[in-house]
Amino acid sequence: xxxxxxxxxxxxxxxxxxxxxxxxxxxxxxxxxxxxxxxxxxxxxxxxxxxxxxxxxxxxxxxxxxxxxxxxxxxxxxxxxxxxxxxxxxxxxxxxxxxxxxxxxxxxxxxxxxxxxxxxxxxxxxxxxxxxxxxxxxxxxxxxxxxxxxxxxxxxxxxxxxxxxx
Amino acid sequence: xxxxxxxxxxxxxxxxxxxxxxxxxxxxxxxxxxxxxxxxxxxxxxxxxxxxxxxxxxxxxxxxxxxxxxxxxxxxxxxxxxxxxxxxxxxxxxxxxxxxxxxxxxxxxxxxxxxxxxxxxxxxxxxxxx
Numbered sequence: 001x002x003x004x005x006x007x008x009x010x011x012x013x014x015x016x017x018x019x020x021x022x023x024x025x026x027x028x029x030x031x032x033x034x035x036x037x038x039x040x041x042x043x044x045x046x047x048x049x050x051x052x053x054x055x056x057x058x059x060x061x062x063x064x065x066x067x068x069x070x071x072x073x074x075x076x077x078x079x080x081x082x083x084x085x086x087x088x089x090x091x092x093x094x095x096x097x098x099x100x101x102x103x104x105x106x107x108x109x110x111x112x113x114x115x116x117x118x119x120x121x122x123x124x125x126x127x128x129x130x131x132x133x134x135x136x137x138x139x140x141x142x143x144x145x146x147x148x149x150x151x152x153x154x155x156x157x158x159x160x161x162x163x164x165x166x
Numbered sequence: 167x168x169x170x171x172x173x174x175x176x177x178x179x180x181x182x183x184x185x186x187x188x189x190x191x192x193x194x195x196x197x198x199x200x201x202x203x204x205x206x207x208x209x210x211x212x213x214x215x216x217x218x219x220x221x222x223x224x225x226x227x228x229x230x231x232x233x234x235x236x237x238x239x240x241x242x243x244x245x246x247x248x249x250x251x252x253x254x255x256x257x258x259x260x261x262x263x264x265x266x267x268x269x270x271x272x273x274x275x276x277x278x279x280x281x282x283x284x285x286x287x288x289x290x291x292x293x294x295x296x
Contacts, residue, residue, distance in 0.1 A: 024239050075245075079187060079214035086194035086207055096203050098268045119249035120213065125205050126249065127256035127268070128277045135271040139256065141206040 008042070010049040013059075015041035063164045070160070074121045082123060085142050099124070099138040099146045101153060110165040111136075117157050124149065173229045180222035187215030201259040209252045217241055 009015060015038075022037035023029050085094070105111050111133070115126040118138055128137040143149050194207025220237035227234045257279045260268060268277060 021239060024235050027234060027236065075210075075213065079210050082194070082206055082210045083187060083190040086190055086197065091197070091199045091203075094198075094203065096200070098266070100269060100271055102272055115253070116246070116249040119209055119252050120245065123206065125202070125209060125252055125256060127202070127253070128260060128279045130271040130273075131275055131278045134273050137260075137268050137271070137277055139202045139205075141203060 009045065011045045011052065014045045018044055060164055063160070067160050067164060071117050071121065071157075074117075078121045078123070082141065085123070089142065094142045095144060097140050097143055097146055098127075099140055099143070099149045101136045101138060101150050101158075103134055103136060103158070104154075105158060105162055105166065107165045108133075110161045114153075114157055114161055118153060121157075124153070170229075173225065177222045177225050177229075180218050180225065184215045184218030184220075184222065187218065188212055189215075191215060202256065205252050205255055205259075209248050213244060213248055216244060 018041040019034065019037040022040055023033050026033040026037075103111060103114075105114060111129075115129070115136060118124050118126045118136070123141040123143065125139045125141075126136060127139050129135070130137070138149070138153075140146070140149050191207045191210075191212035195204055198204045198207060220241055224234070224237045260277070260279050271277060
């Protein structure tokens with residue numbers, strides 16, 4: 001039963017997202033858009049299932065919604081902060097540093113989300129990952145203390161992602 | 167002052183905020199001096215700028231038209247793709263050594279961008295690419 005479900009719906013959440021995206025693209029919910037969206041939502045995960053073999057299981061929807069809201073709020077703050085730094089600080093007063101973050105996360109999806117979050121939030125851009133995937137390299141625009149940046153990211157984002165995915 | 171006026175004011179404010187942040191993103195791109203620093207301005211200031219512009223578009227369509235939610239999609243795709251382009255630019259900047267070289271990772275050999283691929287290609291054991 002479980003196996004039959006998996007062969008028809010390899011990624012139920014992806015199916016749901018595809019239906020919603022199709023309805024948004026078509027600009028309204030009618031029987032036609034929902035039916036065609038469902039067809040796409042069944043076909044696309046089937047065709048692409050080979051490229052995404054191990055999707056994470058047991059993802060908490062409430063926690064991930066809270067995480068998205070937190071990140072959206074941080075993006076707002078980040079924008080204002082970076083705009084202020086760009087407008088008021090001189091280039092030679094800016095202390096740009098590299099920060100390395102040893103990762104506790106092991107799920108590839110979670111690491112990808114963490115990297116994206118870091119790029120979109122205050123004064124930091126994800127630059128690279130170590131060859132074995134145990135460490136992220138981050139560039140901070142204006143920071144005094146690499147350890148403080150690292151602890152902030154670990155406490156604020158990585159801990160929550162670990163709760164969500166692992 | 168009617169409700170229409172109020173909505174128009176809200177739309178105008180959102181447009182101005184969007185324009186200002188997009189402008190700051192461009193100013194940052196011109197003003198900052200190294201490649202890595204420059205990436206900060208467009209990845210952040212520009213996302214909020216475009217977000218505010220799309221918000222204005224959405225309010226306008228709901229107030230005066232049939233309403234559309236396509237802007238949500240644009241925003242979602244923008245938030246998903248902005249970090250990836252930034253990551254690619256960062257990889258090129260690291261590879262060219264334009265910035266201060268990054269410290270070595272605490273628990274692995276090296277950064278994946280700096281993996282010595284060139285030596286691997288020069289290896290005579292490997293088939294040469296024509």
